[in-house]
Amino acid sequence: xxxxxxxxxxxxxxxxxxxxxxxxxxxxxxxxxxxxxxxxxxxxxxxxxxxxxxxxxxxxxxxxxxxxxxxxxxxxxxxxxxxxxxxxxxxxxxxxxxxxxx
Numbered sequence: 001x002x003x004x005x006x007x008x009x010x011x012x013x014x015x016x017x018x019x020x021x022x023x024x025x026x027x028x029x030x031x032x033x034x035x036x037x038x039x040x041x042x043x044x045x046x047x048x049x050x051x052x053x054x055x056x057x058x059x060x061x062x063x064x065x066x067x068x069x070x071x072x073x074x075x076x077x078x079x080x081x082x083x084x085x086x087x088x089x090x091x092x093x094x095x096x097x098x099x100x101x102x
């Protein structure tokens with residue numbers, strides 16, 4: 001469920017940005033609007049959107065989803081401050097520690 005919230009967030013951001021970009025070109029920069037309607041323009045816009053989605057997915061996978069080391073690191077302070085056990089609760093946290101894969 002948490003992954004669904006995170007994915008829907010980035011998709012809504014991309015849809016809003018694409019609509020803004022489309023209307024901006026249509027209203028303010030009409031000479032560049034032709035590029036938007038060509039195959040090359042569509043593929044470049046698609047590539048940019050896929051790059052943003054890939055970057056967001058890497059960010060989510062490596063930085064946001066908790067793993068055991070972070071859970072153990074923040075378990076005691078969270079238990080003392082708000083009386084909640086993180087091993088029994090879903091949480092989303094940002095990690096600035098380096099984690100090696102493999």
